[in-house]
Amino acid sequence: MAERDRLRDYRGKRDFDRTGEPRGRGAPAGDRPRFVVQIHDASTMHFDFRLQVDDVLKSWSVPKGPSADPKDKRLAVPTEDHPLEYEEFEGVIPRGEYGGGTVIVWDHGTYEPLSHDRAGRPVDFARSLERGHATFRLSGTKLHGAYALTRFRGGEEAWLLVKRAGGPARTRGAPDPRRARSAKSGRTLAQVASEAAGE
Numbered sequence: 001m002a003e004r005d006r007l008r009d010y011r012g013k014r015d016f017d018r019t020g021e022p023r024g025r026g027a028p029a030g031d032r033p034r035f036v037v038q039i040h041d042a043s044t045m046h047f048d049f050r051l052q053v054d055d056v057l058k059s060w061s062v063p064k065g066p067s068a069d070p071k072d073k074r075l076a077v078p079t080e081d082h083p084l085e086y087e088e089f090e091g092v093i094p095r096g097e098y099g100g101g102t103v104i105v106w107d108h109g110t111y112e113p114l115s116h117d118r119a120g121r122p123v124d125f126a127r128s129l130e131r132g133h134a135t136f137r138l139s140g141t142k143l144h145g146a147y148a149l150t151r152f153r154g155g156e157e158a159w160l161l162v163k164r165a166g167g168p169a170r171t172r173g174a175p176d177p178r179r180a181r182s183a184k185s186g187r188t189l190a191q192v193a194s195e196a197a198g199e
């Protein structure tokens with residue numbers, strides 16, 4: 001598997017009985033791809049929306065977070081690919097480091113690619129993202145149903161994340177990030193931050 005080869009050097013240099021660094025896991029074959037939405041209390045509060053595509057998490061910063069209301073069009077700005085293990089990351093990035101601030105896993109789960117061509121044939125999901133329009137059905141603990149990501153500006157890229165109409169009617173937008181709780185630990189941003197400070 002290509003992913004395993006890519007991590008061979010990384011693993012060869014490390015003794016995982018000694019270091020706490022992640023070993024790195026391959027994309028489990030046949031499993032549904034994963035998604036995660038993190039809340040990141042960095043210099044500006046934002047949500048990070050990540051979809052597993054092969055062996056990485058394709059990532060967008062979504063200032064207002066995903067909305068379950070199809071009328072809401074959420075700005076989504078692409079950021080760098082993250083390793084699959086990042087789905088589990090919840091904690092405090094030290095001040096002064098890249099992205100310094102508190103992170104919680106707001107929601108996570110699996111998704112089903114829905115992208116089709118004009119003739120209704122399924123298209124490769126990674127290719128649909130390269131072309132700037134991808135649709136997918138999320139099965140998370142909070143987010144459910146079909147969403148679309150659509151690039152509307154090249155150069156300094158900008159996308160829109162929009163719930164597709166037709167599912168069960170929901171007009172609930174994204175929650176207040178300061179009150180939201182982790183899907184992983186039930187904690188708020190403030191609880192994660194204070195527990196990290198108490199260590």
Ligand code: MN
Nearest residue numbers: 040048061099
């Ligand atoms: Mn972020």
